[in-house]
Amino acid sequence: MIKNLGETKDTYSTIIIGGGIVGAGVFRDLSLHDIDCLIIDKKDFSSQTSSKSSKMLHGGIRYLENFDFPLVWEALHEKNLWLKIAPHLCFEEKFYLPIYSDSIRPKWMIRIGLFLYDLLSSFENSPYEMKSKEESVAINKDLKEQDLRGSGVYHDAVVDDARLTIEVLRDGALNPRCHALNHTSLEKYEFLESKKVAVTLKDEITGESKKIHCKDIVFATGPFTDQIMSMNKDIHWEPKLLPSRGSHIWLDKDRLKIETAILLTPNDGRVIFVIPQGDRILVGTTESKVEEDYFDLSPSDEEITYLLANLNQYFPKANVEKEDILSSFAGIRPLVKDDSTAALGKTARVHKHYQPLHNCHVLVGGKYTTFRTMAQDVTRIIVHNHKKAYDHSKTVAPFRFKMRYNPFKDKATQEQIEEMKKYEFVRCEEDLKRRYRY
Ligand SMILES: Cc1cc2nc3c(=O)[nH]c(=O)nc-3n(C[C@H](O)[C@H](O)[C@H](O)COP(=O)(O)OP(=O)(O)OC[C@H]3O[C@@H](n4cnc5c(N)ncnc54)[C@H](O)[C@@H]3O)c2cc1C
Incomplete structure (x- = not known):
């Protein structure tokens, strides 16, 4: 593991800008395919959007109303995959959807929606149920009883978003050719005639700046993407986000x-x-x-x-x-503009991969839940450009290291803290405090 900008190499095949869940997914996938790469983040890894989510791995029950069936199908399959791969970081939870006499959606509509939700999971979800008023308040005692008609119950997953990102990065960093460095910002990037990219980085802790070259650059900078892409005039980037x-x-x-x-x-x-x-x-x-x-x-x-x-x-x-x-x-x-609607709640959570130049990839939109498939849009191309076969089975395999710290149940032990300090990119005391309960 590298500790500061001075320890990076002068060239990498790929540099990934942004160490939220999307960048982490790209990093792990490239590492599993033995492509040397560097991932950097201006702040701590997973300190921005990827630790500010509702902490659910979910299909997005409300997207059914927009008929976003492919998105819901993909997200439900990803949710059920991560429940198997990382059971210590996510768990299945029952979600009660109370129905009142003045609810916009009546009981029959909820029943159809929940059946469809299970169907789109290929029935891997635990099956939905309909509960009476009495059953609903027996389990959730503080719920308003007046005009309650009952509840629909479906299943999604709860995840420790910040911790999962760190574990995805940690798994990627097991390949000694793949380096991860936080508190390092992108200052400038230039596309050279040699078909390489010159990337100027600044270590926010040591103050050091360094120019590093790479073949491909990947931007996984979530809501910050429009600002970062407009730093380079060669790209002619039109703003794409509706933050x-x-x-x-x-x-x-x-x-x-x-x-x-x-x-x-x-x-x-x-x-x-x-x-x-x-x-x-x-x-x-x-x-x-x-x-x-x-x-x-x-x-x-x-x-x-x-x-x-x-x-x-x-x-x-x-x-x-x-x-x-x-x-x-x-x-x-980081919602991508949808010309058909200006309403934020209705903007689809689909992700987009832009390739403004052959060696410049930009990943935006999507949801935390679908980071793995989002990353694949880029990693498949980069792996093929290295004349290697893309092996889908690698990213669906469990992590290669063994620590099983359950953030929902356990406070980290001293031994685990020492291990985290050593392998989980802790560069200052604030990183440790923000990320772990101990
Ligand atoms: C309120 C809310 C609730 C949500 N709930 C859910 C949910 O329950 N389930 C779900 O699936 N999804 C949810 N999402 C969506 C999900 O959180 C995001 O889609 C996902 O976290 C985006 O990850 P990212 O890696 O693209 O962005 P980020 O996590 O923001 O990562 C981008 C990184 O780029 C870095 N960066 C920026 N500028 C620079 C620079 N100049 N140099 C270097 N690095 C830079 C930033 O520091 C940041 O860490 C929610 C989102 C929000 C806001």
Whole structure:
């Protein structure tokens, strides 16, 4: 493992910019195909969007209404794959969808939707159920009873998003020809006549700058992509993103008497997830336009008020207040513009691969859940260009290292912390604090 920019080589076959889940997926896949590569991130790995999600691996039940069946099919298969590959980092959860007499979607519609959801998983999902009012409040005691008609129950997965990204990177870094370096920013990139790319990087910790050459450059910079692509005038990049901000709050698990995850469907057409995870409950999310700097965001007062108002509408007995919030976070969905709709909630979560020059790949959009297939759009091309056969079975195999730290159940032991410090790209005390509970 390299420790700073000075330890990088002068050339790599591929340089990946952005160490969220998408870049990590590209890195691991190239490593598994023995293509030497370097991945860098301006901040800590997985410190931006990929640790600010609703922490679900899911097909996206609400995308059924937009008839996004291929997306839901792909995401459900990926969810069920990761439940097998990384059972210590994700678990299946029952999601209750309460139905009230004034709900937009009646019971029969929910039943059809949930059947379709299971069908699109090739029936790998645990089967959906319909519950009566009494059964719904028996398990989720704080749920509003008035006008409740029952609930639909379906299954998705809860994931530790930040930790999964780190493990994907760690697996990739097992190949000594593949290097990962955080706190290193992209300053400049030039496409040379020699068909190589000259990439100028800056180590944000040591202050050192270095020019490194590569054959291919991959941008996996999520919501930051339009800004980064416009740094180079040779590409003639037109902005492609419709950034959408989303915020979450964490509550103590005792603050709401619920035993399952619950999907709230307020009448503004949005959805809010309430998801128990270990000793806490996650509530989110919002959806709004964003204008400010995209790094290290916090929720606005308006977003917090919106989440609390909806929570108290569905859990009136609990009366959750601002003071109950343990912590909160915000991130930006890297949505790709969809000409058919300007509504953020309706913009499809499909991913896009752009190749403005033969050796320049840009991956944007998509969801955390589909990072593996997203990465494959690029890695297949790069592997073939190296005159190698692309082997699909490599990325669906379990990780090659053995540590089994379960962030939902365990606090990391001292021994595990030492191992993380050694193999998980910890470059400063903040990295350790942000990533692990110990
Ligand atoms: C509120 C919210 C809820 C979500 N919930 C879910 C969910 O439950 N399930 C799901 O599947 N998906 C969900 N998503 C979507 C998912 O989180 C994203 O699609 C995914 O994390 C994007 O990953 P990424 O690697 O493309 O971007 P990022 O994780 O943002 O990675 C991009 C990286 O590029 C780096 N970078 C930027 N500029 C530079 C530079 N100049 N030099 C070097 N590095 C740079 C950044 O530091 C960053 O780490 C949600 C998203 C949001 C915002």
